[in-house]
Amino acid sequence: MRKFFTLLFLILPVMLFSQASDLFISEYIEGSSNNKALEIFNGTGAPVDLSQYQIWRISNGGSWPEYTLQLKGTLKNDSVYVIANNQAGQTVKDKADTLTSFASWNGDDAVGLAKDDGTGNYVLIDAVGEDGDDPGSGWDVAGVSNATKDHTLIRKSDVTSGTTDWAASAGTDTDNSQWIVEPKDYFDDLGRHTFNPANNTTVQFDTSKATVNEGDGTFDIVVTITNPDPNNATTANVVLTSGDPADIGNYTTQSVTFPAGSSDNQIVTITITDDSEVEGDEEFVFELQNVSGGNNAMAGTPSQFTLTIEDNDHAAVPDIVMNEIMQNPAAVNDDKGEWFELYNNDAQTVDINSWIIKDDGSDYHVIDNGGPLTIDPGDYLVLGINDTMSVNGGVPVDYMYDHFLLSNGEDEVVLVYSDGITEVDRVNYDNGATFPDPSGKSMELKNPNLDNNVGSNWDVSSSPYGDGDLGTPGAKNSDFVSGIENFRNQGMIIDRYQIFPNFPNPFNPSTTFRIAVPRASKVEVGIYDITGKLVNTLFSGELAKGIHSYQWQGKNNQGKPVPSGIYFAVLRSENATHSIKMMLIK
Template identity: 45%
Template sequence: MRKILPFILSVVFFSWAVSVYAQNAWINEFHYDDASTDENEFIEVVIENAGSYNLADFTVTLYNGNGGGSYKSTTLDLFTVGNTEGNFTFYYYNYTQNGSSIQNGSPDGFALDYQGTVISGQFLSYEGTFTATDGPANGLTSDDVGVSESGVPEGQSLQLSGSGGFYSDFTWQDPATNTMGALNNGQTLGTVTNTVVKFASSSGSVGEGDGTYNLAISIVNPDANNATSVDVVLISGDPADVGNYTTQTVTFPAGSSDDQILVINITDDSQIEGDEVVTFELQNVSGGNNASIGSPSQFDLTILDNDFASTPDIVINEIMQNPNAVGDDVGEWYELYNAGDTDVDINGWIMKDNDTDVDTIQNGGPLIISAGGYLVLGINDTTSVNGGVNVDYVYKNFLLSNSSDEIVLLLSDGVSEVDRVEWDNGATFPDPTGKSMELINPGYDNNDGTNWQEATATYGDGDMGTPGALNSTYVSGIKENPGGTVSEFRLHPNFPNPFNPSTTLTFDVPGTKERIDLIVYDLLGKKVKTLFSGKLNRGRFQQKWDGRNEAGLEMPSGVYFAVLKSNTYRKAVKMMLLR
């Protein structure tokens, strides 16, 4: 049943310390890709009343769409001055002539900022969109110009055309003869007095449990005497996901260029539904000076689901992505391990990667992985063909790349993720031929390449791996301490305590063959790190904790609890970390 939060929707004013609309400047033309050797790659910027500014306060920053990082920043005082048309001056910078280049996209982009603040609408990209991770555009999502260069003849560029005096007055055109430093083809510059209302960006995201989202609406060229109003209409998505949303009217006071912020209530429900997208549109603008709706006129809000099904402790434990004894088309496989204490049926689960490979497990009945057991999924189950591996389930439409690839395992709801491994062409993971990649301990983070090693045991026709069995590179992760007589479970006090940077935990296992978990929690009961998970023979063991969490980050000073638990035993010891 939905838990509808009280519907709160209001409009608040938001003033920037430096109004980006005070600087009427935009990226007007650029060239990034030739049919042969890239030449004369450039960016052109137009500034109104350029003499009123210090050009060094404007910066063009180039961004790599693969990761969202910046890779070059150039201030406009280093640009070449072009023509002047009325109050507008052109500036351009030829990157190739200055010993650098603009990346070829899919996607990439650039931002124009003034004193470190990106000018509205001036985080642009080509061949797709992305979110910046540093620099002046950090956290912003780019606007795709919608046209691209794919090996165009030398001397062409992408450029704005149309008539007006603001960026929103123009549209990007397909490649045409470049006009570096001058008016573009089909472009007329002049002061435009019409009021334009638009969303500040075209998309955003919010967590389902975040409560509210601030939706920003911008105005260009407000009228000094007349207010401007516009309706914000939900045109796609379930109104119940946004607090039973109904159309709201936003009003800009006369003369105000400040963004208006529509505070939208986000409904937190308990349904497992995946991420959802709702779309708002600006309609029925009125007032201002012949006001119109500009671009973007629609805004997509992604609501990130915070409800997940309880997932079994199934681990992707071994991967043969590059067999040598047989071809990849018959010899690829991977192994799952059930680290839980109950049997698990994986029939109906989904395996996929981050691209287009996807397969739903359809076994025609239960496909059980017993507690503490293994199950092998492969591309072929004929041992005389596949290199001699016993495959429990044959998948389709799924390939394991020899370079970088992923295995993502989902429950049958298609949303709840059970496990994921993303290997990286040898950067941190092994990169073997004729050997599987083995996780050295099922309790370790299997998305950390340092926890994987190449198999050392031979199977079938001569490749190395341990399909359906304990990995040949397995390590317990703990140190056995043979001292003392063990007759019952016991967790001893850690030593030293208090400690910095590490402490050692000693515990006894009486040999009952029960599953053992040794886990560190913080004072609020939140899990910090699993130190060990598995079965041990009878004995006394020691495990060190280095004061770090699962991500390898140092934990702050404070009280922590180490908990040793099995089906029949649970004990905690208090530890004090002092940094």
């Protein structure tokens, strides 16, 4: 008997160490809009009755619990249960077990997991955040400021139990925190959890995503190892699971090997195909598969890596400007009287048939006029939800659309070229924060040469039309101010990269344009021809925050004059490309 109990004493700690003591929170998401989710993991070694558990929530400080959500069902061992907001994006919804408005926390709202103590009394066993005072925007995690706001938190694989000691759980750096902090709207690991309490060998990517330009040539994917075995090598396959192999050198899979005892990173070099097609940005998803060797090696977190390749080819896009928007008519209902106006700021007649009207949500309409729908230079075109003047409030609509609505709050109006990729123009109005927010009056751009995504460049119409609403559909705006020069010295909030229209345009022999840089950063400013070929590099390097002006003399990089035609001034910033169209006439 003595030997039997001694054996139990030796084996039992190992068994306990390889399992979780109870359910715990394995992932927390506080993303954009309604992208909120919480993931619960069962690593106990047996199925668990979820009816013994609740999710708790506190809003803006307070005491546990202000709000509760009763769980139900059974959670299998080595499985997760995901609670998500019922208005979340489809990617989050697809991974959820329960959709509920309960999942509506912000960064300063604590969320917890509670368990029935056997008497019907629920006791907190794990939490993200803590009760007491409101932390402000959010709590710091792993040295990341306000990490519970606009981030995804993933529990490290060696955590075996939840804790109500939030300070210990959050930690002060990446080493002593129980959490891995991922950027906003990172959902790649939602619906699964890597659980490795025995300190097995794990292989993972060094980051979950990266963005490169199509012209960069190559990109190195870095694969890292944790707990390498001193006696056994570890291997893994880096497999392309999404994306066209032809655009990355026909890549499909590559094996990496970590020698026994080595912690050196392994590199997979991706060759980027630089073509001349206008195809938009492309995403490629890689996954670690067939991890073997080491000390019971397994895939760690992140096990997926997303590479975004930004297109460097540009369609010949005419200068069509959204010039006036009636998002909230008063004379008739919105579903009869909404409209917006386009202005042709180009030097040639433009046909917008087969272009696309959309927003950043689900509104989407392909313009189908049954033939050309043209705008002459300096002329206007009105697009509306109804084209019968006796019904729509007296608006002379040139084209009637459907499946597209203008919100009375914040919304986007996006005009996309016929290639389905290239944005011609975009206005993001903001429910009165910086843009006007009128009722029964249109929002009108003060001058079509101004940046129409800056709220201060818009005003409210003062000219009546039709049944009494105010606006100038199909005509010059009532608050039109001639000459962009009137605005060159006005103060502006520089909060994003921008490139402003050149002046003069058309031009001969030179033209000038300005760019806005919101912070000190590396940028490239260049001139491209209509085929997308670089003609002249005006600047490449780091610029300070502010407005910077550039003049192009109509010459290439060799100092030779270029022929008449359409050219594009292009600003490449750290995460986007911006361009304007210019016309050189000789």
